[in-house]
Amino acid sequence: MSTHPSSAASSNPLETERAHLAESRAALRAMREHTESLDISDVTANWVNAEVLASEMEQRIKALADLAGTPLFFGRLDFHQRVDAEGEHGFRFYIGRRHVHDASGDPMVIDWRAPISQSFYRASKKEPMDVELRRRFGYDGGELTAYEDEHLTDPAEEDTGSALLQREIEKPRVGPMRDIVATIQPEQDEIVRGALGETVCVQGGPGTGKTAVGLHRVAFLLYAHRERLARSGTLVIGPNRSFLRYIEQVLPTLGELEVKQATVDELVGHVELRSTDDARAATVKGDARMAQVLRRAVRAGVTLPTEPVMVVRGSRRWRIPAYELAELVEELLARDMRYGAAGEALPQRIAHLVLVRMEQSGEAPDDRVQNAVARNPAVKAAVKAIWPTVHPAKLVLRLLSDAAFLAEQADGILTPEEQRAILWAKPPRGIRTARWSAADAVLIDEANDLVTRTGSLGHVVLDEAQDLSPMQYRAVGRRCGTGSATVLGDIAQGTTPWATRSWAEALTHLGKPGAHVEELTLGFRVPRQVISYASRLLPAIAPELTEATSIRESAGSLTVRRVVEAELDAAALDACRAALTHEGSTGLIAADDRLPALAAALAAAGLPYVGPGQETSAEVRLTLVPASLAKGLEYDYVVLDEPDAVVTGEPDRRTGLRRLYVALTRAVSGLTVVHARPLPAELG
Incomplete structure (x- = not known):
């Protein structure tokens, strides 16, 4: 494998590729301009279709935007040449983020998702997939600066790994997450x-x-x-x-x-969240057994009829006895139907019984008669008494505030202790005054699905x-x-x-x-030293998992520094300053209750920062991150403040160690751990 940076020695191939890039961008602009020029004013039958088409055209125009600083293509595939009566033919495709074609319709860039692009990600010397040459491109912003070739069918070429691929993975991260379309690995591509x-x-x-x-x-x-x-x-x-x-x-x-x-x-x-459950209550409310409790509760109001229904139509009266009504109700209860759908079916079932009697007496009723019977006041009254309407939020409100009702519905499902854990200490007056939690909202959603x-x-x-x-x-x-x-x-x-x-x-x-x-x-993201250090926690938090390894090994990417308690804030800030001397983003991660002190120290030191989720910039590259929100985020350099505080800030040690594992693995290029207390013993 050989890498070719921009230089006099390799200027001709680079210039050729740059020319193709310029031509591809011009073709993309032409595609967008063509779409913008289309007259769609008289191609639809009505205004509704016109609005839909206009919206689709607007989305198409947006999708054809040429994003500044984003490479239009990142790879090239040269397939084996074939020789036939017409001569020698080769196949060459540029792989990029979207399809681009020229004025004749010939492809200039192939979408990375197209079937032929699969070879870019999966071809290897062992299985070249008919690829003779795979070329990767290096960029600085939107400018093509280098290329790297792999001759997959050349047994003499040694596979030394891709320097451009490594460089792309390690590229500094400022701002939101980037796509990995240029660096997808074979096992990722399969998924x-x-x-x-x-x-x-x-x-x-x-x-x-x-x-x-x-x-x-x-x-x-x-x-x-x-x-x-x-x-x-x-x-x-x-x-x-x-x-x-x-x-x-x-x-x-x-x-x-x-x-x-x-x-x-x-x-x-479904409701406004105004409260937070303690761990015990949230765990019980989140248990799958609550689905059984709610299913019972939704159907708790169904009552088997004891009186017949008398339907009057003209001069005739039709009587449906209570036992036949009860059979209908029991049949609906036995079926796996949504409560609301069953409630809508019940008047039609009663009406059908009436129609059978009409036909037996010599009448010939049709569907209109059945619908009219279903709307009959006597039928509607019976259905309301037998199968009352259920409001999901009101049902959950009753379940969480009425101990007797909860005990009846949870009998044999939840223990008395679990029932007490989820009961509200002070029942609200109604839905609007209830202090709903996130777990309550999920219960309402379950109840809603049981109804509709x-x-x-x-x-x-x-x-x-x-x-x-x-x-x-x-x-x-x-x-x-x-x-x-x-x-x-x-x-x-x-x-x-x-x-x-x-x-x-x-x-x-x-x-x-x-x-x-x-x-x-x-x-691919976390340096080898960092992931190895964090993996010391795996035997305590997830012994069944395979330890992750890393293809990256950055010298000096891990530093652990102990200081005295009085110097902890200053040491964390010093580590941030050192990290900010490098290109890219820096995250200062700390236990949630440590954030106020660190925020004050940053402000006093004149170090600007943003919160998690806020976009960093060239001027502000530091993010102050509570450990509880660090999951899923990544920074080029991470300063981790007081690991023991991260662990002890959680309700139990195992959860605390898992939180620490998350915090330790947010770094892309370097991690500095600053602590005054002893490190958790599990880190060794």
Whole structure:
């Protein structure tokens, strides 16, 4: 493998490639201008279709934007030449973020998601996939500066690894998360290009690229199944808004502008959240057994009739005895129907019994008569008494505030101690005054689905899934009940009291028990010294997991410094100043209760900083991060303040050690640990 930087010795090939880049950008501009010039004023039958078409054209124009500083193509494939009667022919394709063609329709850049592009990611000397030459390009901003060639069919060329690939992985990170389209590895590509109907769970250690794999999988599925997913929809679910702001630019850089993003709390946002449960209450509310309690509670108001229904039509009266009505109700209860749908079916079933009697007496009623009977006041009154309307929020309110009602519905499911844990100490007057928690909102969502079926999307990406409760998994699973999902997480990073214990259990709660689990163990982001240091915690927090390894080895990337208590703040600031002398972003991560002191120290020292989720810039490259929000984020340099405070800030030691594991693995280039207290014994 040979790398060719910009120099006189290699100027001709570089100039040729730069010329192709310029021509490709010109072709992309022409494609956009052509789309903008299209007259669509008289091509639709009505104004509704016109609005839809105009919106689609607007999205198309946006997707054809040439993003400044973003390479239009990053690779080239030269396939084996063939010789036939017409002469010698070669096949050459440039691989990039989107398709670009010239005025004749010939491709100048092939979308990375196209089938032929697969060879760029998976071809090797062992399996060249008919590729003779793979060329990678190096960029500085949008300017092409170097190229690197791999002759996959040349046995004499030694495989020394890609310097450009390594450089791209290690490129300083300022601002939001970048795409990894130029650096996707074969094992990642297999997951990215999985079938739409396939639900996959990706267990990945820190820096293995699981989040990027999930986002690129969405982009691939939208490319391969655009029409189908345009109808059914896609969604990316993250742990918090800070995380979603960090990843929100990845899909637009790949030309996908319409993928919605949400947190689980936003997904089930039926009520305003005004309270926080303690760990015990949240754990019980998040337990899958609550689904059984709610199912009972939803049907608790159903009453078997004891009186007949008398339907008057004209001069005739039709009597349906109580035992026949009871049979209808028992049949509906036995079926796996939504409560609301069953309630709508009951008057039609009663009306059908009336019509049978009409036909037996010689009448010939039709569907209009059945609908009229179903709306008869006597039938409506009977249905209201037998099958009362259920309001999900009111039902959960009663369940959490009425001890007798909860005891009746949870009998044999929750212990008396568990029931007491979730009962509100002071029952609210009503829905508006209730202090709902995030776990309560999930219960309301479950109750809502028991009444009315939740709509399903075509594909859902669920990131940082290890922190979800079983009831939250159920809430997400409802959103992809007839679709598929990509589940991303790391059991070792689970920091909630109800954190996932096994992916098999989690996938069952999600409603996808047949999904397969892929494990990514090769890291690209975290330096080898850092991931090795953090992995000392694995025997205590997740002994069943394979330790992640890293392809990167940066000299001097790990520093552990002990100071006296009085100098801790100053030492943390000194470490930040040292990190800021390097290019890229710096994150100061600390236990949540340490943030006020560090914020004051930063302000006094005149060191500007932003909070997690806020975008850094060339002027402000330091982020002050509470350990509770560090998950999923990454910084070129990390200063970790007082590890023992991170551990003891959690309700139990195992959770605290998992929180520390997360904090230790946020660094891309360097980690400095500053501490006054002794380090946790598990670090060795």
